[in-house]
Amino acid sequence: MSVTRLLTSAALALGLASAALAQDKTKVGFIYVGPIGDGGWTYEHDKGRLAVEEHFGDAVETVYQESVPEGADAERAITQMALQGADLIFTTSFGFMDPTLSVADKFPDVKFEHATGYKAAPNVSTYSARFYEGRAIQGHIAGKMTTSNIVGYIASYPIPEVIRGINAAYIHARKVNPEVEFKIIWAYTWFDPAKEADAATALIEQGADVILQHTDSTAPQAAAEKAEGVITFGQASDMAEYKPRPRVSSIIDNWAPYYIARTQAVMDGTWESQQIWHGIDEGMVEIGEITDAVPGDVKAEALAMKEAIAAGEYHVFTGPLKKQDGSDWLAEGETADDETLLGIDFYVEGLTAEIPQ
Amino acid sequence: MSLSSIDATLLLASLIVAATPILLAALGELVVERAGVLNLGVEGMMITGAICGFAIAVQTGSPLVGFVAAAAGGAALALLFALLTQVALANQVASGLALTLFGLGLSALLGQGYVGVKPPPTARLDLGPLSDLPFVGRVLFSHDPVVYVALALVGAVWAFLKYSRAGLILRAVGENHDAAHALGYKVVRVRILAILFGGACAGLGGAYISLVRVPQWTEGMTSGAGWIALALVVFASWKAGRVLLGAWLFGGVTVLQLNLQAAGAAIPVEYLSMSPYLITIVVLVIMSFDKSRAPGSLGRIFHASQ
Numbered sequence: 001m002s003v004t005r006l007l008t009s010a011a012l013a014l015g016l017a018s019a020a021l022a023q024d025k026t027k028v029g030f031i032y033v034g035p036i037g038d039g040g041w042t043y044e045h046d047k048g049r050l051a052v053e054e055h056f057g058d059a060v061e062t063v064y065q066e067s068v069p070e071g072a073d074a075e076r077a078i079t080q081m082a083l084q085g086a087d088l089i090f091t092t093s094f095g096f097m098d099p100t101l102s103v104a105d106k107f108p109d110v111k112f113e114h115a116t117g118y119k120a121a122p123n124v125s126t127y128s129a130r131f132y133e134g135r136a137i138q139g140h141i142a143g144k145m146t147t148s149n150i151v152g153y154i155a156s157y158p159i160p161e162v163i164r165g166i167n168a169a170y171i172h173a174r175k176v177n178p179e180v181e182f183k184i185i186w187a188y189t190w191f192d193p194a195k196e197a198d199a200a201t202a203l204i205e206q207g208a209d210v211i212l213q214h215t216d217s218t219a220p221q222a223a224a225e226k227a228e229g230v231i232t233f234g235q236a237s238d239m240a241e242y243k244p245r246p247r248v249s250s251i252i253d254n255w256a257p258y259y260i261a262r263t264q265a266v267m268d269g270t271w272e273s274q275q276i277w278h279g280i281d282e283g284m285v286e287i288g289e290i291t292d293a294v295p296g297d298v299k300a301e302a303l304a305m306k307e308a309i310a311a312g313e314y315h316v317f318t319g320p321l322k323k324q325d326g327s328d329w330l331a332e333g334e335t336a337d338d339e340t341l342l343g344i345d346f347y348v349e350g351l352t353a354e355i356p357q
Numbered sequence: 358m359s360l361s362s363i364d365a366t367l368l369l370a371s372l373i374v375a376a377t378p379i380l381l382a383a384l385g386e387l388v389v390e391r392a393g394v395l396n397l398g399v400e401g402m403m404i405t406g407a408i409c410g411f412a413i414a415v416q417t418g419s420p421l422v423g424f425v426a427a428a429a430g431g432a433a434l435a436l437l438f439a440l441l442t443q444v445a446l447a448n449q450v451a452s453g454l455a456l457t458l459f460g461l462g463l464s465a466l467l468g469q470g471y472v473g474v475k476p477p478p479t480a481r482l483d484l485g486p487l488s489d490l491p492f493v494g495r496v497l498f499s500h501d502p503v504v505y506v507a508l509a510l511v512g513a514v515w516a517f518l519k520y521s522r523a524g525l526i527l528r529a530v531g532e533n534h535d536a537a538h539a540l541g542y543k544v545v546r547v548r549i550l551a552i553l554f555g556g557a558c559a560g561l562g563g564a565y566i567s568l569v570r571v572p573q574w575t576e577g578m579t580s581g582a583g584w585i586a587l588a589l590v591v592f593a594s595w596k597a598g599r600v601l602l603g604a605w606l607f608g609g610v611t612v613l614q615l616n617l618q619a620a621g622a623a624i625p626v627e628y629l630s631m632s633p634y635l636i637t638i639v640v641l642v643i644m645s646f647d648k649s650r651a652p653g654s655l656g657r658i659f660h661a662s663q
Contacts, residue, residue, distance in 0.1 A: 037465060037472055037576030067577060152619065158626075183619045188630045193578040195611070197571045198375055202615040205367045218473070222573040225475075241473030356626040 026267050028052060028259075029086035030064040031077055033093035034191035034216050041190065041216040041236040041253070042066070045092045045115075048255035055260045059267070070095025070190075078103040082110050088266045090259065091115065093190065094159050100124060111271050113262060116161050118342050120275050127258060130279030131161065132168035132341075133309050134251035134287055135212075136316040137302050138233045141249060141290070142210040143173030143180050144298045145231060152203025153184045154196060154213040154220055158356045160344045162214050167348045168316050169212055172305075174350055183208055184353050193219035204230055211246075221247055231293065238288040249302070250288030258284065277338065280310045317341065322349035363616045369496040369609075373504055374570055376608025378403070378562040378579075381507050382586035383593070383600045384514055385558025390590055391518060392551035393531035393654035397453025398438055399559050400583025401460020406431040406560025407567040408464040411476055411574045414564075420479040424503060424564050431560020432553045434460055439552040443545045446658050461577060471574040479503070479569050503565055508601075510558070515597040527551060531652035534659040544659050559583065592641035594649035599641060607637040 030049050034042040049062050063086065068077045074096050081089055082103060088111045091100045097117035104112045104124045112124040120126050142151050151173060155162050166184065173180045183206060185199045196215045200223035203211060211232045213220045218239050224230040224246040232242065234250025258278070265271040278284035287306050290299045308314035319330030324347040330336060347355060382399050389396050409430030414423025438456050441447040479501045481488075487498040518524040529537040530547045538544050566582065567574055585607065593599035614629040622629070 035465065035576035037468065039472055039575060183621070185615055185618045186626045186630065188626075189580075191577070192580040193571050193573070193575045194375075194378070194566050194580060194582065195615075198371070198612060199615050199619075201371060202612065202619050205364055205371070206362045206616065206619045208619075217575050217578070218573060219571045219575065219578075222475075222571050226572075241475075353621050 025061045026056075026059060026088070026263060027084070027086045028060055028062045028263055028266075029081040029084070029089040030062065031068050031074065031081065031089065031091045031093075031096060032064060032066045033068060033070060033095070035066050036064075038191055038216045039218040039237060039239060040234075042092070044237050044253045045090070045255055048259040051256035052259045052263050056263065056267075060263060067191075068096075072099075075099035075102055079106070082107045086110060088113065088263060088271075094157070094161060111262075111266055118160075118275075120273055122273050125262075125273050126275045128161070128277050129253055129284040130277060131251055131253070131285060132164045132316055133279045134285050135165040135168040136172045136309070137287060137305055138212060138249065138251070139169035139172030140176060140305060141233075141294055141298055141302055142169065142212065142231075143175065143177035144301075145248075145294065146173075146177065146180060146210050147229075148207045148209045149177065149179045149181055150207045151180060151182050151210045151212065152200070152206075152208030153182055154199045154203070154211065154215055155184055155186050156190050156215050157188060158186065160342060163347070163355060164341060164344050165214055166351070167344070170351055171317070171321065171348055182351055182353070184351075186356055187215055189215065191216045193217045196220050197223040200224055201227075218242065234288055240288070243289070244291035245293045247291070248293045249290040252286040252288050254284055254286050277342075280306060281312065323347070324349055324351055362620050366492055366495045368612060368616055370500070371612045372605060372609040373496070373500060374608075375612050376604040377504055377507050378565045378570065378582055379586045379589060379607060380601060380604035381503075381510070381562035381565065382559040382583060383589040383604060384507070384510055384597065385555035385562075386586055386590045387593075387595060387597060387600055388514060388518075388527070388558075389551050389555035390655055391531045391595055391652055392527050392548050393534055393652050393657065393659075394442065394548050394552055395449045395453065395656040396435070396438055396456070396552060396555055397450060397587065398434070398456025398460065398583075399555075399586050400579060400581065401457035401463075402431040402434045402556045402559035403460075403563035403566075403579045403583045403586075404464040404577065405434045405460045405467075405563065407563035407579060408468045408471070408574060409560065410564025411474075411567040412467060412471055414476050414568055415471065415474055418477050420477055420568055421502075423476070423568055424561060427560040427564030428557035429560070431558070431563065432556040434463075435552045435556020435559075436549075438556075439549045442658070443549055443552070446660060449656050449658070457583070465576045468574050468576060472576075474574065476568050476572050476574075479572075501569055503561065503569065506561075511597050511601045518597070528652070531654055534654045534657070538659070538661060544661075548659075559586075562586070589637070589641075591651075592638055592645065594641075594645040594647075595652065596649065599644060603637055603641050606640055607633050610636050 032042040036046040090113045092115045094116045100114045116128045117126050196219040200220035204227045213235045221242040224232045231248045232246040238250045315335035317336035319334040320332045321330040323329045406427035410423040410427030413426035414420045441452045442449050484498045488494045534544045589603045593603045610633040
C-alpha cells in the first residue's frame with residue numbers, strides 16, 4: 001500500500017515538475033506541407049525552425065509535423081499541436097489558411113502565424129514574402145537567355161501568389177525579348193517529384209529551353225539536367241547542387257529572422273496580430289548566386305534590377321500594363337497597390353493561356 | 358492552341374517511362390494478392406527500394422547493382438511483413454499500413470546523405486538497327502533495360518499463373534487456403550515467397566523513379582505511386598495483361614495531359630488533371646464486367662490448425 005502511494009505521489013510530482021518545466025519553455029510548432037528533405041520550400045522553413053532553436057537554446061522547444069495535406073486533415077494536425085501545448089504555431093502553406101483560422105478560433109490563447117495567406121484574426125497573423133520581386137529578375141534572365149523563345153513554367157495551384165509570379169516573370173521576359181512565349185503547366189501539387197519531372201520533360205520536349213518552377217522539389221532541375229542546353233532557377237531554396245547549370249540563379253526564402261522575432265514577441269508578451277509582406281529589401285527574399293552560365297552583361301542588369309527593387313526605386317508592376325483581355329490595368333508610371341496584388345486573379349496582356357477557375 | 362508542338366514519338370516514349378514504376382509495383386502486388394495476401398505496404402516498399410537503389414548505385418557507380426539492391430531492399434521490408442502476417446498472424450491491413458509508414462521513415466533516414474547527389478546515368482539499351490527505325494525505334498527500342506525487364510515480367514507473370522504448376526498452386530493457395538493445405542501444399546511458404554517477390558518488384562519500381570524518371574533522391578518522392586499500383590491491381594481484376602493496360606493508360610494520360618497543358622489545349626486544366634485517374638478507372642471497370650473477382654482467401658489469416 002505504502003509503496004503504491006509512494007509511487008503515485010512520485011509520479012504526480014514528476015508530472016507536476018514536467019508540467020512546470022514545460023510552462024517555462026516557449027513551445028513553437030510548425031506545420032509543413034512537404035517533407036523537410038524536399039530541398040525547397042519546406043526545407044527553408046525548417047532551416048528557420050532550426051535557427052529559432054539555435055537562437056533561444058533551452059528557452060524554446062520546437063515541434064513540427066511534415067507532409068501535412070492541405071485541407072481537412074490539416075485541421076486535425078494543427079489542433080493536435082495546439083493541444084500539445086504549443087504557444088506559437090506557424091502553418092507554412094497557403095492551403096492551411098482556413099484550417100488555421102478555425103483552430104485559432106478554438107484556442108484563443110495560442111498564437112498562430114499563417115504563411116502566404118490573406119485572412120487574419122486577433123490571434124492569427126499572416127506573413128509572406130514578395131517572391132514576385134525575384135520572379136522579375138528570373139524573367140529578365142530568361143528573356144535574355146532563351147534561344148527558342150519558349151519559357152516553360154511549372155505552376156502549382158491557381159492562387160494569387162503563383163499568378164503574381166507568372167505575371168512578374170512574363171512582364172520582364174517580354175520587356176527584353178518581345179518574341180518570348182510562356183508555356184504553363186498546372187501540376188496541382190506542391191510536392192510530387194515524379195510529376196514535376198514529367199512536367200519539366202513535357203515542356204522541354206515542346207521546345208522550352210528555360211524552366212521556371214513554382215513547385216517545391218528539385219525534380220525539375222534533375223529533369224532539365226538530363227536535357228541539353230536548358231536552364232532553370234532554384235525555387236524557395238538555393239538548390240545549389242545544380243549549379244552552375246542547369247540552375248543559373250535562385251530565389252531563396254529566408255524565414256529565420258522573422259521566426260526568431262515572432263518567438264521573441266511571444267516570450268515578451270508583445271505579440272500582436274499583423275499582416276506583413278517582406279521582400280528583397282527586408283531580406284526575406286534573397287537572390288541566389290547568378291552563375292557564370294549567364295553572360296556578364298545580363299548578370300549585371302539582373303543585379304542592377306535587384307538593387308533598384310531593394311532600394312525602392314523600381315516596382316516590379318509598373319505601368320503601362322494591360323490585362324490579358326486588353327483592358328487597362330496600370331497607367332504610365334503607375335505602380336500596383338498591395339491590395340490588388342494580394343488578390344490578383346488575372347494575367348497580363350500577352351500571356352496566351354487561361355487561368356484555371 | 359498548337360497541338361502540332363506535341364511530338365507523338367517523344368510522347369509515347371515518355372508514356373512508357375512514366376508507366377514503368379507503377380507497372381512493376383502493381384505486378385508484384387498482383388502475385389501477392391493472387392496468393393491470398395493483401396499487402397498495403399507497397400508505397401513503403403517502393404520508397405525503400407528507391408533509396409536503396411539510389412544509395413548503392415551512387416556508391417558503386419553502377420545503376421545495375423543499384424537496381425539489384427533496390428529489389429533486395431524492397432524484399433527485405435516485405436520479409437518483415439511476411440514474418441508479421443504469416444508467422445505472427447498479425448492483421449494484414451494494419452501490418453501493411455504500418456509497413457508504409459515504416460518505409461517512409463526508414464527511407465528518410467537512409468537518404469540523409471544523398472539529397473542533391475547525382476546518380477550514375479542508366480544507359481539506354483542499344484538494340485542496334487532496331488533503335489534506328491523511324492518512330493518505333495524511339496518509342497519501343499531505345500529504352501533502358503528496366504523497361505524491358507518490366508515488360509518481360511508481364512508476360513512471365515501471366516504465363517506463370519496460367520500455365521505453370523507452381524502458378525496453379527499459388528492460385529489455389531489464394532483461392533482457398535484450407536483446401537490447398539488439405540492437399541498438402543505449403544500455404545505459408547508459398548505466401549512468403551509471393552510476398553518477397555512483391556517486395557522486390559515494388560523496390561525495382563521505386564528505384565526506377567529515383568534512378569531514371571527523376572533522377573535524384575528526395576524524401577517521400579514516390580508520392581503515392583504505391584497506392585496507385587494497389588488500386589490498379591483491383592481495377593485490373595488481378596490480371597497481368599490488364600495491369601499493363603492500366604499502367605500504360607495511367608502513365609499515358611498523365612504525360613498526355615501535361616503535354617496538352619503545355620500546348621495550351623482548350624480543355625479546362627481541372628479536367629485534364631483528373632483525367633488519368635478517371636480514364637484508367639472507367640476503362641478497367643468496364644472491362645471487369647466479365648466474371649473476374651478477387652481471390653477467395655484474399656486478406657484472410659491462415660493457420661494450419663484451423
